[in-house]
Amino acid sequence: MRVQTWSVGEFTITKVVELSVEVGLLDGLIAEATPEVVKSVGWLCPDFAIEDGRTLWDVNSFVVDTGDAVVMVDAGCGNGKSFPMQPVWDTLDTPFLEGLAGAGYRPEDVDVVLLTHLHLDHVGWCATRDAAGRWVPTFPNAEVWVVREEYEAFRDPAEVEWVDSAALQAQRELMYQQSIRPVEEAGLLRIVPADAPVAPGIRLYATPGHTEGHHSVLVESDGASAFVTGDFIHHPIQIAFPDWSSRVDVDPAESATRRRALFEWCAGTDLVLLGTHFSGPGGGRVVQDGEGYRLVPVGASHLDADS
Numbered sequence: 001m002r003v004q005t006w007s008v009g010e011f012t013i014t015k016v017v018e019l020s021v022e023v024g025l026l027d028g029l030i031a032e033a034t035p036e037v038v039k040s041v042g043w044l045c046p047d048f049a050i051e052d053g054r055t056l057w058d059v060n061s062f063v064v065d066t067g068d069a070v071v072m073v074d075a076g077c078g079n080g081k082s083f084p085m086q087p088v089w090d091t092l093d094t095p096f097l098e099g100l101a102g103a104g105y106r107p108e109d110v111d112v113v114l115l116t117h118l119h120l121d122h123v124g125w126c127a128t129r130d131a132a133g134r135w136v137p138t139f140p141n142a143e144v145w146v147v148r149e150e151y152e153a154f155r156d157p158a159e160v161e162w163v164d165s166a167a168l169q170a171q172r173e174l175m176y177q178q179s180i181r182p183v184e185e186a187g188l189l190r191i192v193p194a195d196a197p198v199a200p201g202i203r204l205y206a207t208p209g210h211t212e213g214h215h216s217v218l219v220e221s222d223g224a225s226a227f228v229t230g231d232f233i234h235h236p237i238q239i240a241f242p243d244w245s246s247r248v249d250v251d252p253a254e255s256a257t258r259r260r261a262l263f264e265w266c267a268g269t270d271l272v273l274l275g276t277h278f279s280g281p282g283g284g285r286v287v288q289d290g291e292g293y294r295l296v297p298v299g300a301s302h303l304d305a306d307s
């Protein structure tokens, strides 16, 4: 198994890929990104799109190791979960924990799991089934952090017009029972203010728009920095076209404004942008490119001991 890592000052960040999304499944999520447009952005192929203009997506977690703390950002879909609204991810059986082991971490090594937002493909590994079939925390020593605004919006959601609200509510309840409640019952869930310090060099960064309380994660060490997107940037085509938001964003204008602001801030710097759904190298540096921006992949990979 190939393990992708980035050195950020004294810290190491490792990508753990849960799955590669079926090609084309998420085309249409960004309405403007037709195959013709995708093909016209040359740098997207072959890492983030294929030649016919269909887009590539992965589901990734990032493990930030400061030397003193092991912090996982987002927790994928998880195995054996029920997803009536996303049936291709129903009852998955992926080697996510083997991937984590390949990166050198056991579940008990994880100190904190940061959830950028409460959607089904970001919280699943918070809980796994035990031998008796009960959902229990996967990472027995880890606090699971959710920003208060996100948690409250999840428990009392606003109506959205693009989806059947009864079906959405049923899916949310399943997700809560299978992934969040086991952590809550174990006393490991922490509902935190947005400015809560995670660990020295790691902090939450407000990026609302995809959801009400969405937060990305900024990592800084020794003058170097990295930024884990969550769904604030769903696909790298939004780097070329920052104003294009996802159909599923609760506030598309807000997420577009925040993307432009981030790129204006980080373009041309050494900040490594790490995408929760970016395929291929999974991350890179942002540089100005005409009216938009471009991602220049950066990172190092090595083979783990079992390969």
Ligand SMILES: [Zn+2]
Pocket (backbone or CB within 6 Å): 119, 121, 122, 231, 277
């Ligand atoms: Zn997502």
